[in-house]
Every structure is written in structure tokens, then in C-alpha cells.
Amino acid sequence: MAAVLIWAFTHFSQTDRPEGGLPASADTGQDGATSDEDQVPVLKLVDPQASPATRSLFRYLQESRGKRILFGHQHATTEFIAVTGNPVQSDVHNATGDFPAIFGWDTLSIEGKEKPGISGNIEASRERLIEKMKEAHKLGGIVALSTHFPNFATGGNFYDTSVGAVEHILPGGSKNAEFNAMLDHVAYVANHLKDENGELIPILFRPFHEQNGSWFWWGARLTKTSDYIALYRYTVEYLRDRAGVRNFLYVFSPNGPFAGDEKTYLATYPGDEYVDILGMDQYDNQDHPGTKGFLNGLARDLAMINRLADAKGKIAALAEFGYSPQGMKTRGNGDLAWFTKVLDAIKNDPDARRTAYMQTWANFSTNGNLFVPYKNAALLGDHELLPDFIAFYEDEYTAFAGDLSGVYDRKAEAAVKDPFLHIATPTAGTEVVDSAVIRARVLHAEPAEVTFAVRGLAEHQPMTLDADTGYYMAIWQPDKSRIGGNAIIEVKASLADGTVLEDAVEIPVGSGEPPVAELLHDFESSDEGWTINNDSGGIWNTAGAAGPEPSTDAASSGGSSLKADFQLGGGSFELARVGDVDLSGALALEARALVRLGESADAGNGVRAKLYVKTGDSWAWTDSGEKVLDEGGFLTLRFDLSNVGGLEAVRAIGLQILTDPDSKGTASIWLDEVTLYRPAAP
Incomplete structure (x- = not known):
């Protein structure tokens, strides 16, 4: 190892780089404290007992914002295309003479499913990963760890979406012990990752990312928002409070685009108590890379996230970006200046430029997994984007490992946490049959008493602390007469100083039978009363939408669907069914939708859609949140109604379609199979 490190430190090529590292001091943005030498900032961290180096890393990243953006690479030294004579292999180093500022790995390495792990031997895999992380630390880099856990319910991999697993791995679930065992392996790596002085090396830990997509088992198609939030919270609490991990900064990272909308971005946010870093994942399109729509959309989203970060x-x-989900082609790429275009889009926006780091994915292969251009690879030569990547490296705004200094020697304190109460189970919208185990956590306080009640039914009853798990627990058995309705469970924690903490969750009471699907609209013979809201234009139709009408051009089932044509360019419109209807007790609303672009059209960051209901005399709007529609086939849009009020007086249901400001041309949408889900009859 010593020879490797001597080689590395003498082979950082700093030519054409700006002189010096990142600034030694800057405003931390924490509680008004600055990083002047005589002041020690107080940081609002997830872990109030975070190690000194972890606190320093947070301060360092905070101080780097707006000055330089750190570049990261997944599997920077364990996957590569070009093989050199250097002791440490790295496509980034081979291309630039420097290593990335951030070295990323995944829990798949712990399982032995990715390098440096060994298949079938978790214990050996953990040790090998620890050694590579230590090497990265000595090379001057920051360590990151993402998660792609297996589907614990099926035994399949992280792409197995045949069965949702989240409800099975939360407390009380049949696979909770297996999930805990996996978290123990993660904790082992964290707790044994120490430098030569025995100090813990910090890790940027990014669990369950891209949760708003549908491609992972923890994604939106199979996981209620409340379950995802519970999962993220459970993961943090287990690692921090039970496994004693003190060197994690916790990263929240849904998949973009968000059209700059805070509500969409925060839809699955577990709360300030559980997140240190507000991240996002975003890939471009291999067929149409570097469009104005993508670049402007990325900058707009990062600007929004930076403003949130400042406020919080x-x-x-x-946290993750790339040329496309498939990476770059070996040749024939559509944009040979893509890296510098992305960088310019970020640094030219006054808010987006305050993004602390940007990490791309691994160079697993040249066939669908190539994210950093190679240099002088056998039989391949130099990649066609190599000159642009070198220009990206040479830009004074990017920071690589050789630019970092003093990352772990900054002084910082962690703020004392306020007492916090939350109900862990049942999660909002979870159907209760026969009985419910109520679990609540009280954090950063020793309560004198914790009680629960069902709102409007009875007095509060005491809950009992389970010392093994840290949960206050009680069992509630609903009366059979409540089947088909909802109940609100309230928990209160009384502290010694008289403070009372409260949390509540609304849950449906069911019979245990599968929900009943009621097909509301299939458009086989007519538009069934659906119209375009304000089809003559105006604020409700700024996309020039026309129609709708039954169409046989596309259908999710049967032979027909509802079609509308519209203009791209930033406008929106609504397909709506106006009319009073009682949806009380309904669990969910679903619809299937498909979008197709006209000739030469550019959708920018995509055509987005959300289901909505308007309720009550004020026609109050509640929606499902946005999803990007797919040109390849019908996409299921699902709206969880379990916590929507006023369903007894629904005035309209509909689908809002939103276009990207940088899109252009025309498009069409097909709507089909509008379906309502209700609890089974008692």
C-alpha cells in the first residue's frame, strides 16, 4: 500500500489547474455562525454524536458551495476500461492525472455482487471494501456509499418489482430480521472504516435513492409514500441509535426532473431530522443529449434544491448524474461537449452553482455502462468525449482529489437535538384488520409517559417501552363496526418539563379482503363526460389543448381510449370529469396514460401528469404528485386517497398535463382505465 500511495501523491497532475485548494473559510449557513478562526459553527446534523471528522466534512462541503463543485465517480478504482501500469487503476486518473474528489461504492460490494467483494462471502467482502475505502481516503478522496439491497420479500435483486418489500421489512414485518442483518453489515463497514490514527472515516450514505421512480422495489409503484418515509427513518434510526454508526452523512436523493417544484421534490422527504444532504439523481437522454431543455431543467432543479438547503x-x-441511463456510446455520441455544457448550466445559475458535488456512475463496461471517457484503452484508443472531459477537469470550478485540503480538520459542533416523537407503525393509509400494533419513538428525550388513543373514541391509554427496539408499543383492536371507515390514532409523549409531543396517523379499517377495483371510465364508446377544462384557452389551458375524443390509435385495454392533442412549450391543461360524486372511504384512484410526440418535437425534460380531485364547496385541489409520462407504453398513475379529506363531496376528478418550458412542437395524450379502489365489503 505504501508504494501505491507514494506513486499516487507524486502523480497528481496539477498542470492547468487553478492554484491552491478550496477556500479555507466561508459562511457555513448554520445558525448564523461563520467559520472565522475564533468561531466554531454549530451544525444541524442527523447525528448529534457525529464524529469530529464527519462534522468537519459537513462544514467543508458547506464552505465549498458556490466556489467549486466536487466531482465524484462510482467504482473509481474498482471498475475501469483502460488498463495502465499504475498501481491504482482509474479511468479518471488515467484521463486527467488526478483522482475524483468522491469515490463511490454500493452495498452490492458488501454482498459480494460487485467489486471489490467476493461472491458468496460477505465477511471477506466487507473487509475488501473497507480496504478500498481506506485507499480512497489516503488518495485524498471522500467516500460515498449507496444502497441497492435485494428484494427481501422475494429473494430477487433490487430490480425485482414483482412484490413490494417495504411493508415486510419494517418493524413487525416477516423480513425485518433479514433487513436488520443487512444493516448490521453496513454498520460493520462504517464502524471499522478508520484511518491510520484510528479515527473514523466519514461516509456520504445514500439509501433507497430514486424512490419516486418505478424501477426499484422501494419505488413509487409498490411503496406508499408513508411507507417510504418510515423505511428511511427506520434505516437512519437503526444505524445511528442501535448500531452506533457515527460517521455517516445521510443523503436524500429522489430522481429528477422536478420542474423546479419544491412540493414534488419533497413528496417523499422523511424530514429534517433524518437528512443531512439534499440530493437528486438525473440522467440525460442518449438519443438527444445536451438539449436546452435538459440543461435548463437540471439547473432549475438544482437551484430549487439549493434554496431548500439554505433554508434547512x-x-x-x-448525487448521481450521467450522459444517459445507459451511459455514453463508444462512438457516434450526439453531443461531444456534454460535460462542459452540464457544468456551464450549473455554474451559470447563481443558486445551482452552490451545489456541493456531482457524482457520475461506474465504468462497468463499454456496452451500456460507460460514464467517464477512457484514454488509450486497448483496441479502443481515446473516447471521443475525452477532450471535453479534460476541459471539464481543467475548469477552475471543478474540484478533484488533488484540489482538496483540510477536509477533516475543521472544527464544528453538532447542535443539540430537540425532542421528537413519531409513530413508526402503522403507517398512514395502511389497512388495519383485527388489530394494529402501534409503535412510537421518542428521540432526544426521556418521556415521563407515552399514551395513545383513537380520536373521538376513548381516553388515552399507556404505551409500554420495548427496551430491545426503543419503541413504545400498544395494541389496538378496532370494533367490527368501523370496517370500511378510517380511524385516527394519536400518540402523546409527556416530558418532565411539561412539554407534550404529539403525532397522529390516519388508517383505514378493513376486513382483510383485497381492495375492490371499480372501473369508472374505459372510453370504449364515448368521452364519458370528460372534457378539457376551459378548452377555449385561458389559465386552465395554456397548452392549446384540443379534444378530447375516443381514439382507437392506442388503448391500455379494450379497443379505445380518450385522446387529446396539445402544444409543448411550458403550458398545461386538464382532462376533467366534472360532477358530484361520493368517494368516501376510497383507497386509491388509478389511470393509465400514454404520450406521443409529434414530428420533430422536443419534450425537454418530459411531459408530466398528475391525477387530482377537487372537493367541497371551494373545489379544493389535491393531487397525486407528478410523474413523467412514457412514449414507450401506457404508464400507471396512482393517487393514494387514504389521507385525502372531503371525499364525500368530490366535485371533479381529472388529469393535469404539464409541459416543460424548453419543450417545443406538438404532442398527444391517451387516457384509459380510470379505476377506483375501495375496501372490500365487511
Whole structure:
């Protein structure tokens, strides 16, 4: 190892780089404290007992914002295309003479499913990963760890979406012990990752990312928002409070685009208590890379996230990005200046430029997994984007490992946490049959008493502390007469100083039978009363939409669907069914939708859609949140109604379609199979 490190430190090529590292001091954005030498900032961290180096890393990243953006690479030294004579292999180093500022790995390495792990031997895999992380630390880099856990319910991999697993791995679930065992392996790596002085090496830990997509088992198609939030919270609490991990900064990272909308971005946010870094994942399109729509949309989203980070005392990051989900082609790429275009889009926006780091994916292969251009690879030569990547490296705004200094020697304190109460189970919208185990956590306080009640039914009853798990627990058995309705469970924690903490969750009471699907509209013979809201234009139709009408051009089932044509360019419109209807007790609303672009059209960051209901005399709007529609086939849009009020007086249901400001041309949408889900009859 010593020879490797001597080689590395003497082979950082600093030619054409700006002189010096990142600034030694800057405003931390934490509680108004600055980083002047005589002041020690107080940081609002997830872990109030975070190690000194972890606190320093947070401060360092906060101080780097707006000055330089750190570049990261997944599997920077364990996957590569070009093989050199250097002791440490790295496509980034081979291309630039420097290593990335951030070295990323995944829990798949712990399982032995990715390098440096060994298949079938978790214990050996953990040790090998620890050694590579230590090497990265000695090379001057920051360590990051993402998660792609297996589907614990099926035994399949992280792409197995045949069965949702989240409800099975939360407390009380049949696979909770297996999930805990996996978290123990993660904790082992964290707790044994120490430098030559025995000090813990910090890790940027990014669990369950891209949760708003549908491609992972923890994604939106199979996981209620409340379950995802519970999962993220459970993961943090287990690692921090039970496994004693003190060197994690926790990264929240849904998949973009968000059209700059805070509500969409925060839809699955577990709360300030559980997140240190506000991140996002975003890939471009291999067929149409570097469009104005993509670049402007990325900058707009990062600007929004940075403003949120400022308001919350967090760090903003582009936690995962790339040329496309498939990476770059070996040749024939559509944009040979893509890296510098992305960088320019970020640094030219006054808010987006405050993004602390940007990390791209691994160079697993040249066939669908190539994210950093190679140099002088056998039989390949130099990649066609290599000159642009070198220009990206040479830009004074990017920071690589050789630019970092003093990352772990900054003084910082962690703020004392306020007492916090939350109900862990049942999660909002979870159907209760026969009985419910109520679990609540009280954090950062020793309560004198914790009680629960069902709102409007009875007095509060005491809950009992389970010392093994840290949960206050009780069992509630609903009366059979409540089947088909909802109940609100309230928990209160009384502290010694008289403070009372409260939390509540609304849950449906069911019979245990599967929900009943009621097909509301299939458009086989007519538009069934659906119209375009304000089809003559105006604020409800700024996309020039026309129609709708039954169409046989595309259908999710049967032979027909509802079609509308519209203009791209930033406008929106609504397909709506106006009319009073009682949806009380309904669990969910679903619809299937498909979009197709006209000739030469550019959708920018995509055509987005959301289901909505308007309720009550004020026609109050509640929606499902946005999803990007797919040109390849019908996409299921699902709206969880379990916590929507006023369903007894629904005035309209509909689908809002939103276009990107940088899109252009025309498009069409097909709507089909509008379906309502209700609890089974008692």
C-alpha cells in the first residue's frame, strides 16, 4: 500500500489547474455562525454524536458551495476500461492525472455482487471494501456509499418489482430480521472504516435513492409514500441509535426532473431530522443529449434544491448524474461537449452553482455502462468525449482529489437535538384488520409517559417501552363496526418539563379482503363526460389543448381510449370529469396514460401528469404528485386517497398535463382505465 500511495501523491497532475485548494473559510449557513478562526459553527446534523471528522466534512462541503463543485465517480478504482501500469487503476486518473474528489461504492460490494467483494462471502467482502475505502481516503478522496439491497420479500435483486418489500421489512414485518442483518453489515463497514490514527472515516450514505421512480422495489409503484418515509427513518434510526454508526452523512436523493417544484421534490422527504444532504439523481437522454431543455431543467432543479438547503441548513448535491441511463456510446455520441455544457448550466445559475458535488456512475463496461471517457484503452484508443472531459477537469470550478485540503480538520459542533416523537407503525393509509400494533419513538428525550388513543373514541391509554427496539408499543383492536371507515390514532409523549409531543396517523379499517377495483371510465364508446377544462384557452389551458375524443390509435385495454392533442412549450391543461360524486372511504384512484410526440418535437425534460380531485364547496385541489409520462407504453398513475379529506363531496376528478418550458412542437395524450379502489365489503 505504501508504494501505491507514494506513486499516487507524486502523480497528481496539477498542470492547468487553478492554484491552491478550496477556500479555507466561508459562511457555513448554520445558525448564523461563520467559520472565522475564533468561531466554531454549530451544525444541524442527523447525528448529534457525529464524529469530529464527519462534522468537519459537513462544514467543508458547506464552505465549498458556490466556489467549486466536487466531482465524484462510482467504482473509481474498482471498475475501469483502460488498463495502465499504475498501481491504482482509474479511468479518471488515467484521463486527467488526478483522482475524483468522491469515490463511490454500493452495498452490492458488501454482498459480494460487485467489486471489490467476493461472491458468496460477505465477511471477506466487507473487509475488501473497507480496504478500498481506506485507499480512497489516503488518495485524498471522500467516500460515498449507496444502497441497492435485494428484494427481501422475494429473494430477487433490487430490480425485482414483482412484490413490494417495504411493508415486510419494517418493524413487525416477516423480513425485518433479514433487513436488520443487512444493516448490521453496513454498520460493520462504517464502524471499522478508520484511518491510520484510528479515527473514523466519514461516509456520504445514500439509501433507497430514486424512490419516486418505478424501477426499484422501494419505488413509487409498490411503496406508499408513508411507507417510504418510515423505511428511511427506520434505516437512519437503526444505524445511528442501535448500531452506533457515527460517521455517516445521510443523503436524500429522489430522481429528477422536478420542474423546479419544491412540493414534488419533497413528496417523499422523511424530514429534517433524518437528512443531512439534499440530493437528486438525473440522467440525460442518449438519443438527444445536451438539449436546452435538459440543461435548463437540471439547473432549475438544482437551484430549487439549493434554496431548500439554505433554508434547512443542509447541503445540496447532484448525487448521481450521467450522459444517459445507459451511459455514453463508444462512438457516434450526439453531443461531444456534454460535460462542459452540464457544468456551464450549473455554474451559470447563481443558486445551482452552490451545489456541493456531482457524482457520475461506474465504468462497468463499454456496452451500456460507460460514464467517464477512457484514454488509450486497448483496441479502443481515446473516447471521443475525452477532450471535453479534460476541459471539464481543467475548469477552475471543478474540484478533484488533488484540489482538496483540510477536509477533516475543521472544527464544528453538532447542535443539540430537540425532542421528537413519531409513530413508526402503522403507517398512514395502511389497512388495519383485527388489530394494529402501534409503535412510537421518542428521540432526544426521556418521556415521563407515552399514551395513545383513537380520536373521538376513548381516553388515552399507556404505551409500554420495548427496551430491545426503543419503541413504545400498544395494541389496538378496532370494533367490527368501523370496517370500511378510517380511524385516527394519536400518540402523546409527556416530558418532565411539561412539554407534550404529539403525532397522529390516519388508517383505514378493513376486513382483510383485497381492495375492490371499480372501473369508472374505459372510453370504449364515448368521452364519458370528460372534457378539457376551459378548452377555449385561458389559465386552465395554456397548452392549446384540443379534444378530447375516443381514439382507437392506442388503448391500455379494450379497443379505445380518450385522446387529446396539445402544444409543448411550458403550458398545461386538464382532462376533467366534472360532477358530484361520493368517494368516501376510497383507497386509491388509478389511470393509465400514454404520450406521443409529434414530428420533430422536443419534450425537454418530459411531459408530466398528475391525477387530482377537487372537493367541497371551494373545489379544493389535491393531487397525486407528478410523474413523467412514457412514449414507450401506457404508464400507471396512482393517487393514494387514504389521507385525502372531503371525499364525500368530490366535485371533479381529472388529469393535469404539464409541459416543460424548453419543450417545443406538438404532442398527444391517451387516457384509459380510470379505476377506483375501495375496501372490500365487511
